[in-house]
Amino acid sequence: MAPPEEYRQYWRANLRYLAILLTIxxxxxxxxxxxxxxxxNRLRIGGAKLGFWFAQQGSIYVFVVLIFVxxxxxxxxxxxxxxxx
Amino acid sequence: xxxxxxxxxxxxxxxxxxxxxAVWARAGSTxxxxxxxxxxxxxxxxMATAADWMSAASFISMAGIISFAxxxxxxxxxxxxxxxxxLALLLAPYLRKFGKFTVPDFIGDRYYSNVARxxxxxxxxxxxFTYVAGQMRGVGLVFSRFLxxxxxxxxxxxxVVVFFYAxxxxxxxxxxxxxxxxxxxxxxxxxxxxxxxxxxxxxxxPQLGFISEVNDGSGLALLDKLDQLHSDLGFxxxxxxxxxxxxxxxxxxxxMAGTAGLPHVIVRFFTVPRVRDARISAGWALLFxxxxxxxxxxxxxxxxxxxxxxxxxxxxxxxxxxxxxWEETALVxxxxxxxxxxxxxxxxxxxxxxxxxxxxxxxxxVQGNYGQALLNNAPTDNANEVYIxxxxxxxxxxxxxxxPAWIIALVAAGGLAAALSTAAGLLLVISTAVSRDLMRKQIxxxxxxxxELWWARGGAAAAVLVAAYFGVNPPGFVAATVALxxxxxxxxxxxAIVLGIFDxxxxxxxxxxxxxxxxxxxFGYMAVYRxxxxxxxxxxxxxWWFGISPEGFGSVGMIxxxxxxxxxxxxxxxxxxDVQDMVEMIRIPAGAGEAHDH
Numbered sequence: 001m002a003p004p005e006e007y008r009q010y011w012r013a014n015l016r017y018l019a020i021l022l023t024i025x026x027x028x029x030x031x032x033x034x035x036x037x038x039x040x041n042r043l044r045i046g047g048a049k050l051g052f053w054f055a056q057q058g059s060i061y062v063f064v065v066l067i068f069v070x071x072x073x074x075x076x077x078x079x080x081x082x083x084x085x
Numbered sequence: 086x087x088x089x090x091x092x093x094x095x096x097x098x099x100x101x102x103x104x105x106x107a108v109w110a111r112a113g114s115t116x117x118x119x120x121x122x123x124x125x126x127x128x129x130x131x132m133a134t135a136a137d138w139m140s141a142a143s144f145i146s147m148a149g150i151i152s153f154a155x156x157x158x159x160x161x162x163x164x165x166x167x168x169x170x171x172l173a174l175l176l177a178p179y180l181r182k183f184g185k186f187t188v189p190d191f192i193g194d195r196y197y198s199n200v201a202r203x204x205x206x207x208x209x210x211x212x213x214f215t216y217v218a219g220q221m222r223g224v225g226l227v228f229s230r231f232l233x234x235x236x237x238x239x240x241x242x243x244x245v246v247v248f249f250y251a252x253x254x255x256x257x258x259x260x261x262x263x264x265x266x267x268x269x270x271x272x273x274x275x276x277x278x279x280x281x282x283x284x285x286x287x288x289x290x291p292q293l294g295f296i297s298e299v300n301d302g303s304g305l306a307l308l309d310k311l312d313q314l315h316s317d318l319g320f321x322x323x324x325x326x327x328x329x330x331x332x333x334x335x336x337x338x339x340x341m342a343g344t345a346g347l348p349h350v351i352v353r354f355f356t357v358p359r360v361r362d363a364r365i366s367a368g369w370a371l372l373f374x375x376x377x378x379x380x381x382x383x384x385x386x387x388x389x390x391x392x393x394x395x396x397x398x399x400x401x402x403x404x405x406x407x408x409x410x411w412e413e414t415a416l417v418x419x420x421x422x423x424x425x426x427x428x429x430x431x432x433x434x435x436x437x438x439x440x441x442x443x444x445x446x447x448x449x450x451v452q453g454n455y456g457q458a459l460l461n462n463a464p465t466d467n468a469n470e471v472y473i474x475x476x477x478x479x480x481x482x483x484x485x486x487x488x489p490a491w492i493i494a495l496v497a498a499g500g501l502a503a504a505l506s507t508a509a510g511l512l513l514v515i516s517t518a519v520s521r522d523l524m525r526k527q528i529x530x531x532x533x534x535x536x537e538l539w540w541a542r543g544g545a546a547a548a549v550l551v552a553a554y555f556g557v558n559p560p561g562f563v564a565a566t567v568a569l570x571x572x573x574x575x576x577x578x579x580x581a582i583v584l585g586i587f588d589x590x591x592x593x594x595x596x597x598x599x600x601x602x603x604x605x606x607x608f609g610y611m612a613v614y615r616x617x618x619x620x621x622x623x624x625x626x627x628x629w630w631f632g633i634s635p636e637g638f639g640s641v642g643m644i645x646x647x648x649x650x651x652x653x654x655x656x657x658x659x660x661x662x663d664v665q666d667m668v669e670m671i672r673i674p675a676g677a678g679e680a681h682d683h
Contacts, residue, residue: 010670018174025170031264034334037156040322042362046296047306052324055159056151056382057292060166060375067368074178075361083675085359 010081017073021066029059087234091494099269099498100246106265107249107258115538116523118259120343123261127362130370131669133263134353136270136506138165138344139377141223142218143324144270144503145232149478151385152392155315155328158385160333162676164340166371166378171345173367177354179586185355187514188348188578189522195585196593197664198506199527204600206522208577209348213511214551215570216349220508221556227500228474229414237557243501244553247508252542252549259509266502271376273499275481277492277631278380281387284486285352289385299390311386314393319468320432323389335637342643343571349507349514367673388482393682395485396471402429403453407484409581412458413450416474419457431469436462441575448489519544548604548606569611572635573680574605576642584650589668610638 032040037051047077077083114130125133143165151158183191189209193202228239252306275291283295285305299307311323321327328336345348353370395406401419401463418440419428428511443451443459453461480500483493520540525532532540542645577600584591584599617623626634633641659665 007669007673012583014672016646021174022170025167028450029167029337033159033163034330034337041666048296048308049324052159052308053296055156056162057379059163059294060379063166063170064368064372064375066170067364067371070363071361071368073090074364078361078674083673085361085674 006081007083009081010077014074015075017070019078021063021070028054028062030040033059086490088490088493088613089225091491092497095498096501097496099216099265099502101407102265103246103262106262107253109255109263109514115534115541117255120670125356125358127262127357127366128369129264129351130357130362130366131355131628132267132373133260133506134350134366134370135373135377136263136267136375136502137353138350138507139270139503139511140507141226141500141504142221143377143381145223145276145479145500146476148381148384148388148473148482152389152478153170153384153475154326155321157328157333158337158382159326160340162378162382164337165344167337168341168344168377169367169371169374171341172350172354172608173371175583175586176345176351177367178360178674179671180351180353180582181357182360182674183667184491187355187517187522188582189518190526191585192562192578192581192596193522193526195664195667196581196596198593198597201593201600202522202526203599205581206518207579208573208604209522210515212347212570213349213514214548214555216507217511217515217548217552220504220511220557220607221552223504224501224508225556226283227416227480227497228503237247238643240553240556241510243505244549244556244628246340247505248546248549252545255545255655256356256513259506259513262509263506266506267373270499271373273495273502274377274380276495277486278384278387280488280492281391281482281486281505282383285390291380291387295383295386307386311390314390314397318393318397321392323386329632331632332634332637334634335631335640337637339575339637339639339643340571342575342579343573343639344653346574346577346582348509348574348578352394352514352517353510384479384482387563388478388485391482391485392473392478393430396428397541398427400427400428401457402426405485405487407481407534409456410484411481412478415442415458417479418442418460418472420460420462420470421453421457422464422468422470429468429470431467433467433469434465435467436460436464436471442592469488508552512545512552515548516544517543519547569607572607572611572639572642573604575639576607576646580646580650582645584647584670586671588651588654589665590654590659592654592657592660595650595652595658598653599650602649603642606637606645607642610642611635614638 009030017035023078032051033055040054041049048057075084146159150161175611180191183194185191185194187209189202189205191586193199193206221243224243225236225239228234228242229236279289282288282291285299286294286297287300288294289298295307297307299305299310303310305313307323315321315323326333352493354366357363401421408417418435420435423429441461445451453459463516480496483496486644518544520537524540525537581596581600581604584596612618613620614624614629630638630641
């Protein structure tokens with residue numbers, strides 16, 4: 001039983017959102033907070049070095065925003081394809 | 086009123102509240118017992134998830150660990166929050182749509198195999214027990230310090246309370262008690278943090294105080310002042326850390342994937358009515374968790390600064406009273422190596438081995454010239470004279486900052502709320518694993534619902550007792566096994582679940598071989614490089630594979646698991662048609678309501 005074409009499109013759009021959001025997730029935590037933390041530490045946010053701030057504060061704020069953006073995007077997608085509940 | 090009266094009052098009031106809720110929300114069916122009837126509001130579920138997740142370790146220990154580790158503490162902050170992004174995007178909505186009660190349920194059905202289900206049950210039980218023993222110990226610690234009872238008596242009191250409401254209410258009782266516990270613990274965490282932030286930086290928000298200037302007239306930013314204090318005393322800079330970049334990377338990744346793979350966290354997303362509620366629940370949960378997790382590094386920096394300026398080079402006789410009070414619990418100690426009566430605080434252990442206070446014939450502590458507790462330990466030859474246990478930082482912080490008595494009592498109630506809520510959630514996972522995944526699915530498929538409920542309650546009761554035993558007699562390997570719990574969840578469950586949803590071609594052979602290899606690799610590495618089994622001595626850091634510590638090795642296990650699963654699945658037969666249809670089904674939110682009434 002092959003899934004209808006619309007379901008396949010819905011799934012592909014879902015995967016595209018995931019790719020974008022997970023790229024941001026990786027960038028703020030692993031890139032800004034760890035791999036390039038030393039370089040970013042030359043910049044400052046308030047009284048903190050930027051790389052250090054991303055590792056202990058900034059990445060967490062972005063994580064929260066990411067989930068709410070995901071919820072918004074997916075609810076819109078569910079409606080577009082009529083697969084919501 | 087003194088601290089102790091306040092503590093009895095506040096802790097007593099919160100306990101009454103929890104028990105009242107448990108009576109009001111007791112479970113009548115297995116559906117209510119396992120997933121609270123599937124009708125919990127997403128915001129309530131978010132709070133419950135947050136309380137479930139934030140354990141005694143988050144509340145009591147985390148800020149202390151960061152305080153002593155500086156930048157390196159970021160692995161916990163990012164690891165234990167970033168995992169929720171993975172959970173929300175990759176797991177929660179699909180598992181909710183799948184609509185059964187447990188993680189082993191999913192693994193067993195998706196990989197059409199009772200072997201896979203059994204492996205998952207065993208992993209779930211090991212992971213949960215490791216955790217729950219730590220919680221009961223946390224309860225004991227708080228009781229012993231604040232109510233001045235024996236640590237074991239504290240464990241017994243906590244056991245009775247958890248026993249009562251976990252067995253009575255099941256998931257329904259636990260969910261609503263956890264909502265109350267979240268409110269208690271976050272209030273208890275924030276109030277002292279706000280007071281101290283105002284005291285040191287004039288900022289009401291600790292998150293802003295963290296990046297502001299200190300108000301001591303020096304014009305320095307808090308973190309710069311801390312870096313300076315650290316360099317003056319010979320410590321590595323606070324904002325710099327000592328771990329290698331690859332190790333920080335690996336530990337963070339392992340903690341993230343482990344968080345997303347922990348059974349007691351995943352099960353929370355089965356309790357909401359619809360798929361869209363599962364998505365938003367994860368968002369609320371992370372928001373509620375983030376309030377504490379962004380405050381923790383601020384508390385860590387405040388406490389570190391306060392600690393150094395209070396004790397460094399200060400004569401013992403002029404120290405504030407909290408120092409000698411914690412000396413009684415052997416969690417702080419001082420050896421006057423150069424005989425000048427002042428505390429010299431520098432890097433390195435001040436003496437050999439754990440604190441061992443001298444006692445006279447009557448069992449009283451022997452005091453030195455200045456009234457300090459004398460130790461039997463041999464001093465080391467470095468300049469450091471002070472030992473501070475990092476677990477006391479959150480509990481002692483209000484005293485160090487000279488906050489009023491009711492705030493100190495509040496912190497005790499918060500620590501208990503954190504420990505009890507997590508313990509209850511874990512016990513439920515264990516009882517479900519027994520009654521549903523073992524009894525119903527494997528041993529006695531035709532039993533009635535009343536009988537299954539009886540098994541669930543019996544499982545929870547047995548689990549509380551075993552947990553209490555481990556709380557009273559903590560096994561020495563607890564510290565190593567907590568890291569192992571995350572490593573295991575990352576190296577076993579996480580790839581199996583994600584591949585089960587996103588790779589329709591993934592089959593039984595691939596998933597099982599991946600899980601087995603991932604688990605064995607993780608176990609083996611931990612056994613050799615942390616516990617020193619099979620070798621003469623624990624190998625030094627220079628022999629770690631790729632420079633990755635056992636704590637971070639779960640990420641290697643996870644990658645190996647994924648690669649093996651993909652290769653083996655492509656070399657063997659595809660999964661049966663009905664399983665492939667099931668994967669199609671869980672990818673589409675529509676129809677979740679029917680799925681869970683079975």
